[in-house]
Amino acid sequence: MLNNALIGDVIDCALSTGGDFAEIFNEDRRSTTIKMMEGKIERAVSGRDYGVGIRIFNDTNVIYAYTNDDSRDNLLEITGDAARALTGKSQLSRQKLNKTAAEDIHHIKQPPENIAHKNKVELMRKAHHAARDHDSLVSQVVINYQDYDQRVLIANSEGLLTEDERVRTRTAINVVATRNGEKQTGYFAPGAHRGFEFYEDINIEEKAREAARTAVTMVRADFCPGGSMPVVINNGFGGVIFHEACGHSLEATSVAKENSVFANKIGEQIAAPQITAIDDGTIPQAWGSQNVDDEGIQTRRNVLIEEGVLKNYLVDRLNSRRMDSKPNGTGRRQSYKFSPTSRMSNTYIDNGSYTPEEIIAQTEEGLYAKYMGGGSVDPATGEFNFNVREGYLIKNGEIKKPVRGATLIGKGADILKKIDMVGNDLDFGQGMCGSMSGSIPTNVGQPTLRVSNLTVGGRKER
Amino acid sequence: MKFSDFQRELFAEGRKNNITNMEIFQNSSRSFKLRVFEGEIDHYSLSEDCGISLRASIDDKIGYSYSEKLDRESITLLLENVQQNAEINEEDEEIYPGGEEYQDIDPYTQELNNVSPEEKIETVKKMEKAALERDERIKSVNYCLYNDLEFEEKLINTYGLDCSFKNNAAYIYISAVAQKGDQIKTASEFAISQKFKQLNPVQVAKKAADEALSMLGATAIDSGKYPVILRNDTAADLLSAFSSTFSAYDVQKGLSLFAGKLGQKVAAEDITLFDDPFLEQGFRLRPFDAEGVPAYKKEIISEGSLKTFLHNLKTARQEDTKSTGNAYRSSHKSYIDIAPTNMYFKPGTVSRKEMISQIDRGLLITDIQGLHAGANSVSGDFSLSAAGYFIDKGEITEPVEQITIAGNFLEMLQKITVVGKDLRMSIPGSSHIGAPSLMIEEMNVAGN
Numbered sequence: 001m002l003n004n005a006l007i008g009d010v011i012d013c014a015l016s017t018g019g020d021f022a023e024i025f026n027e028d029r030r031s032t033t034i035k036m037m038e039g040k041i042e043r044a045v046s047g048r049d050y051g052v053g054i055r056i057f058n059d060t061n062v063i064y065a066y067t068n069d070d071s072r073d074n075l076l077e078i079t080g081d082a083a084r085a086l087t088g089k090s091q092l093s094r095q096k097l098n099k100t101a102a103e104d105i106h107h108i109k110q111p112p113e114n115i116a117h118k119n120k121v122e123l124m125r126k127a128h129h130a131a132r133d134h135d136s137l138v139s140q141v142v143i144n145y146q147d148y149d150q151r152v153l154i155a156n157s158e159g160l161l162t163e164d165e166r167v168r169t170r171t172a173i174n175v176v177a178t179r180n181g182e183k184q185t186g187y188f189a190p191g192a193h194r195g196f197e198f199y200e201d202i203n204i205e206e207k208a209r210e211a212a213r214t215a216v217t218m219v220r221a222d223f224c225p226g227g228s229m230p231v232v233i234n235n236g237f238g239g240v241i242f243h244e245a246c247g248h249s250l251e252a253t254s255v256a257k258e259n260s261v262f263a264n265k266i267g268e269q270i271a272a273p274q275i276t277a278i279d280d281g282t283i284p285q286a287w288g289s290q291n292v293d294d295e296g297i298q299t300r301r302n303v304l305i306e307e308g309v310l311k312n313y314l315v316d317r318l319n320s321r322r323m324d325s326k327p328n329g330t331g332r333r334q335s336y337k338f339s340p341t342s343r344m345s346n347t348y349i350d351n352g353s354y355t356p357e358e359i360i361a362q363t364e365e366g367l368y369a370k371y372m373g374g375g376s377v378d379p380a381t382g383e384f385n386f387n388v389r390e391g392y393l394i395k396n397g398e399i400k401k402p403v404r405g406a407t408l409i410g411k412g413a414d415i416l417k418k419i420d421m422v423g424n425d426l427d428f429g430q431g432m433c434g435s436m437s438g439s440i441p442t443n444v445g446q447p448t449l450r451v452s453n454l455t456v457g458g459r460k461e462r
Numbered sequence: 463m464k465f466s467d468f469q470r471e472l473f474a475e476g477r478k479n480n481i482t483n484m485e486i487f488q489n490s491s492r493s494f495k496l497r498v499f500e501g502e503i504d505h506y507s508l509s510e511d512c513g514i515s516l517r518a519s520i521d522d523k524i525g526y527s528y529s530e531k532l533d534r535e536s537i538t539l540l541l542e543n544v545q546q547n548a549e550i551n552e553e554d555e556e557i558y559p560g561g562e563e564y565q566d567i568d569p570y571t572q573e574l575n576n577v578s579p580e581e582k583i584e585t586v587k588k589m590e591k592a593a594l595e596r597d598e599r600i601k602s603v604n605y606c607l608y609n610d611l612e613f614e615e616k617l618i619n620t621y622g623l624d625c626s627f628k629n630n631a632a633y634i635y636i637s638a639v640a641q642k643g644d645q646i647k648t649a650s651e652f653a654i655s656q657k658f659k660q661l662n663p664v665q666v667a668k669k670a671a672d673e674a675l676s677m678l679g680a681t682a683i684d685s686g687k688y689p690v691i692l693r694n695d696t697a698a699d700l701l702s703a704f705s706s707t708f709s710a711y712d713v714q715k716g717l718s719l720f721a722g723k724l725g726q727k728v729a730a731e732d733i734t735l736f737d738d739p740f741l742e743q744g745f746r747l748r749p750f751d752a753e754g755v756p757a758y759k760k761e762i763i764s765e766g767s768l769k770t771f772l773h774n775l776k777t778a779r780q781e782d783t784k785s786t787g788n789a790y791r792s793s794h795k796s797y798i799d800i801a802p803t804n805m806y807f808k809p810g811t812v813s814r815k816e817m818i819s820q821i822d823r824g825l826l827i828t829d830i831q832g833l834h835a836g837a838n839s840v841s842g843d844f845s846l847s848a849a850g851y852f853i854d855k856g857e858i859t860e861p862v863e864q865i866t867i868a869g870n871f872l873e874m875l876q877k878i879t880v881v882g883k884d885l886r887m888s889i890p891g892s893s894h895i896g897a898p899s900l901m902i903e904e905m906n907v908a909g910n
Binding site: 028030032036039040042043044045046047048049050051059062063064065066067068069070074078081082084085116117118121337339 | 502503505506507508509510511513515525526527528529530531536539540543545546549550551552553579684793794796797
């Protein structure tokens with residue numbers, strides 16, 4: 001990592017043309033990805049990503065530069081070139097660097113670097129066989145294994161100097177079942193801010209069987225009827241709807257430019273009173289956690305919505321200048337190649353008081369979305385469209401037959417008001433979230449909850 | 463560490479660990495990006511990317527590893543990882559010792575390095591202004607940018623191969639928005655060159671603005687079968703969507719519409735499709751491919767007959783043939799893949815104006831959308847939303863929008879009646895693809 005003298009000189013150089021803030025992000029990352037297709041290792045790549053990103057602000061204008069070559073001459077040259085975008089004179093001297101260490105709350109026990117690749121493959125093979133052997137309708141199994149250890153150093157002209165280490169592990173299981181020429185998929189991708197010890201606590205074979213069970217259940221299922229109906233969404237990855245359709249609208253990136261339906265609504269009732277929503281980057285060992293954000297600010301638990309009232313946005317340094325609001329530990333980026341911006345970490349709807357059984361029992365008729373799949377959201381309108389990976393019809397307060405091909409259609413701002421029952425079984429699901437500052441690990445989460453009324457897209461007449 | 467020292471130490475250290483067959487691939491690039499919005503600099507970034515990949519053959523298995531930092535720690539890490547990955551790898555691959563002869567090309571120009579940031583900023587601002595001043599119906603410019611890029615690739619192996627190649631270019635792009643009443647039309651234009659002076663911002667801005675303006679008042683036409691001219695840029699976009707179908711890998715995996723068609727007539731007589739790593743106006747020039755195999759110009763389709771697929775060493779060995787020098791890696795982090803270099807249809811002799819004059823009632827298509835979802839590379843079927851102009855009695859009359867054109871790529875190739883002389887290369891991606899305007903005898907158009 002860069003030494004303090006060089007960091008200081010680079011920051012001075014960055015400010016030399018009138019910039020009013022400068023930052024250095026130095027990253028050293030070791031990663032391994034292995035892909036197993038039908039039980040055969042198709043690719044295995046390991047390597048080391050290393051680079052330095054330099055950011056200069058002049059009011060709300062941003063200049064960004066990055067390089068892999070961290071030699072003094074090169075860093076000063078590229079920083080000088082970047083600073084040439086401004087034509088003023090140095091107006092401000094930087095603060096002396098003051099090293100702060102964020103407490104490590106993740107305690108990695110088995111760094112993935114110390115685990116032989118053979119052992120990683122063994123884990124994948126177990127998952128492969130568990131899924132393959134589950135049912136004769138299983139036609140394809142793909143396992144993607146990934147781990148990395150990202151070390152970062154962040155320093156800026158305000159005197160900040162801090163470091164963090166993020167170790168993450170994940171195994172994605174993708175199962176296809178085929179019947180009469182039709183295909184359905186099942187998917188699980190558990191991950192955590194942990195080392196290889198993660199696999200001592202989760203049973204990968206169980207997850208693989210569950211993915212296979214979904215695929216097989218769905219390929220045998222009848223089509224879902226379309227229409228407007230109550231929808232009960234299961235805990236965990238069901239939180240993806242909140243993430244996509246509401247969470248992104250609470251990021252300063254969209255709020256500052258007033259592209260968000262939630263802009264200028266702090267203190268207003270934007271959701272049903274049962275809803276409390278939180279973005280918490282401090283959950284120990286959670287997939288979306290880190291000790292400090294990628295701007296060097298300690299992560300925290302930000303209550304976004306409390307009992308239906310909008311309390312807070314996710315704010316990064318740049319947008320804090322536009323919004324008259326302090327940055328709150330949510331500036332993130334994929335790597336040194338990206339300028340950071342406000343992003344989610346572990347974002348969830350908090351527990352309510354009902355048991356999942358009560359919610360089902362009190363639903364006369366409707367759809368039970370056990371597992372959600374992918375979807376899309378129009379950021380301008382908040383309109384979303386999500387696939388239900390595994391769905392069932394609810395009749396007279398009981399889960400009945402499985403249905404496939406269901407989609408949930410609605411608007412982010414509307415669905416928040418229509419959630420009328422919130423369960424007490426909060427859980428999380430892991431995802432990769434793509435946006436302006438790249439692809440980053442995020443957790444989505446929620447307890448089982450019921451939307452009083454939602455448009456369900458389906459192929460079958462009711 | 464200097465690259466040459468790093469490379470020497472890496473090979474020496476590898477040999478100590480009984481790894482004898484090694485290859486280093488290094489790619490490095492520098493890029494400058496500048497975007498202007500309403501006269502102000504909206505985006506300004508500089509980047510330098512450099513990384514190396516080590517491939518090694520151990521007990522007949524290939525391992526991959528990469529690093530972006532050249533130090534001793536990386537040497538240890540690269541060798542450890544390459545061994546571990548070779549051990550678990552189950553795909554067959556080989557390291558190419560080296561070719562007998564490589565074409566001597568050196569397109570890199572110093573001139574671009576002498577252009578100051580101020581000149582670049584001025585160019586982009588001028589371009590935005592020229593578009594806005596073109597007509598009062600030009601309401602805004604949603605993208606207006608300058609980008610320059612230089613890159614270098616090196617390939618060195620323990621058999622003694624040591625080759626490298628360097629190139630650079632600069633690029634301007636604008637997207638202009640025209641509005642009349644409720645109707646909004648956008649059009650974009652670009653220029654790419656190795657000579658900064660050849661980038662004409664005013665001309666590029668005017669072309670984009672004029673095209674957007676000319677689309678105002680566009681309506682859909684009646685559904686039916688029409689003769690169609692695909693304008694050169696649109697023809698290139700369509701070819702681009704089907705470019706993977708010429709990869710032997712896709713053919714072998716059953717993912718290409720050309721599977722089993724080698725040697726057969728797949729297109730009209732006038733159609734010849736080149737892959738040319740030495741094309742002067744091409745950006746994807748190269749004397750050697752990502753495995754070190756000498757690159758060469760070839761006809762993929764020759765006067766309508768499918769002559770060859772594009773191979774790397776692995777796909778070539780599967781079919782007992784030779785690599786066509788089309789191995790491709792997008793970076794040091796990626797695997798060996800296959801891609802065309804500069805791929806284009808051979809231009810004919812007819813001008814676009816003459817082509818238009820040959821049509822009684824038909825369409826000139828200038829824009830297609832939805833290529834990602836709307837083009838199936840296995841069946842060749844495509845259904846794309848399109849826009850352009852109506853042709854009546856040999857003349858362009860009205861702008862046309864909200865139509866879809868549907869067809870099959872293979873059938874379309876066979877129904878090409880006229881090939882224009884206006885070859886244009888599109889915006890380069892992993893390959894640089896170009897086409898002249900193409901007249902198609904008949905295409906299904908869905909409108910009103």
